[in-house]
Amino acid sequence: MSGEVLRLEGVVIRREGAVLLDGVDWTVSEGERWVVIGPNGAGKTTLLQVAATTLYPTEGRVAVLGETLGQTDVFELRPRIGFASAAVAEKVPSGETVMDLVLTASYAILGRWQEEYDSTDVGRAVALLEALGCTELVRRRFNTLSEGERKRVQIARALMPDPELLLLDEPAAGLDLGAREELVTRLARLAADPAAPAMAVVTHHLEEVPPGFTHALLLRKGGVVAAGRIEEVLTGENLGACFGIPLQVERFNDRWYARSVGR
Numbered sequence: 363m364s365g366e367v368l369r370l371e372g373v374v375i376r377r378e379g380a381v382l383l384d385g386v387d388w389t390v391s392e393g394e395r396w397v398v399i400g401p402n403g404a405g406k407t408t409l410l411q412v413a414a415t416t417l418y419p420t421e422g423r424v425a426v427l428g429e430t431l432g433q434t435d436v437f438e439l440r441p442r443i444g445f446a447s448a449a450v451a452e453k454v455p456s457g458e459t460v461m462d463l464v465l466t467a468s469y470a471i472l473g474r475w476q477e478e479y480d481s482t483d484v485g486r487a488v489a490l491l492e493a494l495g496c497t498e499l500v501r502r503r504f505n506t507l508s509e510g511e512r513k514r515v516q517i518a519r520a521l522m523p524d525p526e527l528l529l530l531d532e533p534a535a536g537l538d539l540g541a542r543e544e545l546v547t548r549l550a551r552l553a554a555d556p557a558a559p560a561m562a563v564v565t566h567h568l569e570e571v572p573p574g575f576t577h578a579l580l581l582r583k584g585g586v587v588a589a590g591r592i593e594e595v596l597t598g599e600n601l602g603a604c605f606g607i608p609l610q611v612e613r614f615n616d617r618w619y620a621r622s623v624g625r
């Protein structure tokens with residue numbers, strides 16, 4: 363695998379005549395922490411679904427954790443990937459408890475059935491929920507949680523299988539300022555942990571880029587505007603091209619900010 367966790371080559375996704383991804387090349391290596399940024403409809407969620415092996419490309423090649431999509435059993439591959447997204451949250455069965463939602467990640471399934479979990483699994487789930495500030499929520503039903511609580515539980519679930527690749531789609535969406543800052547701090551802590559997996563986090567806002575993230579990919583209309591080291595990619599010029607407006611970008615105390623200029 364030579365340290366490579368994810369490789370997309372010329373990936374095209376077409377649906378109902380629309381081109382969702384248009385020849386995307388992207389390589390993620392061990393230890394890298396990526397943010398994926400782009401306007402609404404740019405293809406960010408689609409890109410993460412491809413990386414999570416829940417969407418197959420129309421054209422191109424995708425290799426995840428050394429396995430090529432189309433030539434591997436994705437049901438064996440998926441438990442090695444931690445994936446949190448609104449699309450996953452929507453499918454959680456209505457009576458599912460927080461504990462069961464986290465436990466079932468070991469099998470990359472939603473909805474507890476008759477699988478067996480030993481005390482090690484339960485201990486790991488409890489420890490992850492505690493680390494994400496969710497100890498009080500263990501017995502609650504997932505669909506009764508607030509948006510911020512759901513986001514934290516989903517990250518615990520994504521980490522449960524000790525994944526080699528962690529994918530978070532808009533983990534800060536819908537959070538208030540305090541909850542967002544708490545999440546950014548937790549993600550920064552995770553990014554700083556050398557034992558943490560390679561990760562890619564989708565966000566709309568530069569303020570949500572956690573300190574310590576190393577790489578950025580900018581998407582627009584299904585195509586890559588820029589990808590690489592974060593300080594080289596998050597420039598006013600690149601972000602302006604990505605969002606189609608003149609932007610000024612600033613970095614202060616390892617946090618990023620953007621605002622429009624000349625209007």
Ligand SMILES: Nc1ncnc2c1ncn2[C@@H]1O[C@H](COP(=O)(O)OP(=O)(O)OP(=O)(O)O)[C@@H](O)[C@H]1O
Nearest residue numbers: 377378380382400401402403404405406407408409
């Ligand atoms: N089945 C489909 N058929 C046609 N178009 C689709 C289909 N699914 C998604 N799209 C379109 O593909 C584009 C990319 O969608 P995607 O959800 O990946 O964007 P995104 O960058 O995550 O957007 P947002 O920031 O708004 O969440 C959108 O324009 C969406 O309307």
